[in-house]
Amino acid sequence: MKVCTGASMSLDGYVSGPGETGFEHLFAWYGNGDIDMPTGNPEMTFRLTQASYDHQKAFTSELGALVVGRKLFDFTNGWGGKHPLEVPTVVLxxxxPTGYEDNKWFAFVTDGIESAIAKAHEIGGGRTVGLNSGTIASQALDAGLLDEVWIDLVPVLLGGGTPFFSGLGSAPVELEGPLESVQGNRVTHLRYRVKK
Amino acid sequence: MKVCTGASMSLDGYVSGPGETGFEHLFAWYGNGDIDMPTGNPEMTFRLTQASYDHQKAFTSELGALVVGRKLFDFTNGWGGKHPLEVPTVVLxxxxPTGYEDNKWFAFVTDGIESAIAKAHEIGGGRTVGLNSGTIASQALDAGLLDEVWIDLVPVLLGGGTPFFSGLGSAPVELEGPLESVQGNRVTHLRYRVKK
Structure with a gap:
């Protein structure tokens, strides 16, 4: 089993700026290239540079399922029915939520990160499990279950906001790498392995 | 005039971990290579990889003077008489402090960052001014006086501590680059230009 997490992050370590700002900087690279990358949502197509596209494709093509937190699920209103990456998604x-039940695209797990990852591993057919949010990733790190960290490092200082990792009980955590360093347009894609 | 700042920083944005910890990770690259880099202090010689040495040399060879904060000056006890980079140092x-007066190696400035940088520019013979500490660098950024940010990005998560930049009034601050990305041993040297 391989468990990965990733995020677009400012140079000062934030995945959103003060008061949920800064996304125009953090996600600029999703739209500043000339290669179309369709998502599961027909109204949302990314336009990436070739370098970013290839890097992103390497991640999504091995992805079997996601684990996300309730906050993100609510914020996106359950992505209108399925995650844009079109993989089954476990909500920890x-x-x-009432009115939802486990279906082809969503499963709800209440008994902790280990169980959520196991569920994602199962419904994802044994392929890579992606953790979407720093809180979820931090829990996995603390449980010794995280294998890789993919950081899309954006050349902006947000000065505050939400750090990617938070409440890490196991810090300091040493990583290996970067195993990859790919330069896109206003983003540096870095991939690290968690040292075990 | 060119004004630069730099720091060894964890992947999650800290220049020291909780309770002044983590330095064995942040500064590992100063000692994990095989090229000697002497400092002004005969008891302290760095041992860098060739890649880190070349990168570091590019910075120090154009450096005329430093601006540091009082906290760092006190913490190092005035570096025993001169800064290890052997350049004149302005303490803002x-x-x-009593018992010190301006001399060949130190000058004390009390009237703000602009004045401190002007003083460093003057005593550094017009060469690059380096700002040593995120607090000082943040003040310079807010005053529109910072040109470059050199980050030595270390593959470790410290989970908390002192962020490099703090109290940035001008955030978000866009940077350009990285102009350089150099891989050392357990460090990625990144150089950015502040967008003006």
Whole structure:
């Protein structure tokens, strides 16, 4: 089993600026190239540079399922029915939302990160499990379950906001790499392995 | 005039971990190579990889003077008489220490970052001014006086501590680059230009 996480992050370590700002900087690279990358949502097509496209494709093509937190699920309103990466998604939450039940695209797990990852491994057919949010990734790191960290490092200082990793009980955590360093347009794609 | 700042920083944006920890990770690259780099202190010689040495040399060879904060000056006890990079150093402080006066190696400035940088420019013979500490660098950024940011990005998550930049009034600050990306041993040297 391979468990990865990733995020677009400012040079000062934030995945969103103060008061949920800064996304025009953090996600600029999703739209500043000339290669179309369709998503599961027909109204949302990314336009990446070739370098970013190839890097992103390497991640998504091995992805079997995602684990996300309830906050992200709610914020996106369940992505309107399925995650744009079109993989089954496990929502880790203490209180599963009413009106939803497990279906082809979503499963709800209430008993912790280990169980959520196991579920994602199962419904993802044994392919890579992606963790989408730093809180979820931090829990996995603390449980010794995270294998790789993919950082899309954006040349901006946000000065505050939400750090990618937070509440890490196991810090300091040593990583190996970068195994890859790919330059896109206003982004440096870095891939690290968690030292075990 | 060119004004630069730099620091060894963890992947999650900290220049020291919780309770002043993590330095064995942040500064590992100063000692994990096989090229000697002497400092002004005969008891302290760095041992860098060739890649890190060349990168570091590019920075120090154009350096004329430094601006540091009082905290760092006190923490190092005035580096025992001169900064290890052997350049004149301007200490920006509200209260100059007693028992010191301006000499060949140190000058004390009390009237703000602009004045401190002007002083460093003057005593450094017009060569690059280096700002040593994120607080000082943040003040310079806010005053529109910072030109480059050199980050030595270390593959470790410290989970908390002192962020490099703090109290940035001018955030978000866009940078250009990296103009350089050099891989050392357990460090990636990145150089950015501040967008103006």
């Amino acid at each position: 939450t203490h209180n599963p | 402080t509200h209260n100059p």
